[in-house]
Amino acid sequence: MISTLDIRVLICLQWRMTTKERNFDILDYIIRDYIETAEPVSSARICKKIRGEVSPATIRHVMGELNEDGYLEQPHTSAGRIPTDKAYRHFVDELLDKEMPSRSKKDARPAHNKNARDFVRTLAEELGMFAMLADRPDEIFWAGMEEIFKEPEFREHDVARAFISFVEHTPKRINYYYEYKGSLPHVLIGRENPFPEAVHFSSVFGRLNRSRVIIALGPKRMDYKHSMSIVRRFLE
Numbered sequence: 001m002i003s004t005l006d007i008r009v010l011i012c013l014q015w016r017m018t019t020k021e022r023n024f025d026i027l028d029y030i031i032r033d034y035i036e037t038a039e040p041v042s043s044a045r046i047c048k049k050i051r052g053e054v055s056p057a058t059i060r061h062v063m064g065e066l067n068e069d070g071y072l073e074q075p076h077t078s079a080g081r082i083p084t085d086k087a088y089r090h091f092v093d094e095l096l097d098k099e100m101p102s103r104s105k106k107d108a109r110p111a112h113n114k115n116a117r118d119f120v121r122t123l124a125e126e127l128g129m130f131a132m133l134a135d136r137p138d139e140i141f142w143a144g145m146e147e148i149f150k151e152p153e154f155r156e157h158d159v160a161r162a163f164i165s166f167v168e169h170t171p172k173r174i175n176y177y178y179e180y181k182g183s184l185p186h187v188l189i190g191r192e193n194p195f196p197e198a199v200h201f202s203s204v205f206g207r208l209n210r211s212r213v214i215i216a217l218g219p220k221r222m223d224y225k226h227s228m229s230i231v232r233r234f235l236e
């Protein structure tokens with residue numbers, strides 16, 4: 001027989017779970033909005049998106065909690081918030097768990113037969129951002145440099161310089177990407193990247209076969225769902 005205390009504990013646990021789910025739902029809204037606009041997200045803008053489902057006071061409270069928990073940060077003196085690396089990691093893990101169905105072989109792109117330059121050029125075009133192909137560790141091809149500098153983050157001198165440095169040092173570091181097994185897209189966000197220049201970026205990558213690795217590089221604000229889907233398609 002369940003005691004009154006047990007019932008209270010169950011209610012408390014259910015409330016905490018519901019609160020956690022609500023908080024992450026709001027975090028999801030914030031991340032998707034920031035990916036789309038590149039502008040710090042205010043509680044007022046989230047209210048408009050949710051359209052009365054949650055009160056403005058609750059949204060402000062949740063954003064405060066997310067800030068304290070390390071999922072959001074406030075840039076400069078802006079009233080809005082932006083996602084942290086921790087928030088993007090949660091977002092990406094959710095995509096991998098829920099929104100990344102595998103493609104059937106009949107739908108897979110037959111890009112494996114292209115030469116390396118055409119392959120990476122096609123990959124960059126479909127991604128709409130910078131892409132690299134290592135065809136054995138000593139031979140690296142890239143495309144999409146013009147795309148990466150269209151992103152607002154790369155208008156900052158320090159970020160642009162860090163990106164160029166990352167590309168220049170890639171031949172010495174490409175073996176790192178060969179250490180990851182399997183063709184599932186791997187995602188490294190900001191400081192998860194092992195190279196100091198890459199703290200401003202996210203990379204989506206995977207092993208095409210024993211000799212080839214493909215890497216998509218973009219801002220931490222990249223459209224992860226799109227990027228992961230494209231990379232996965234080229235890996236299959």
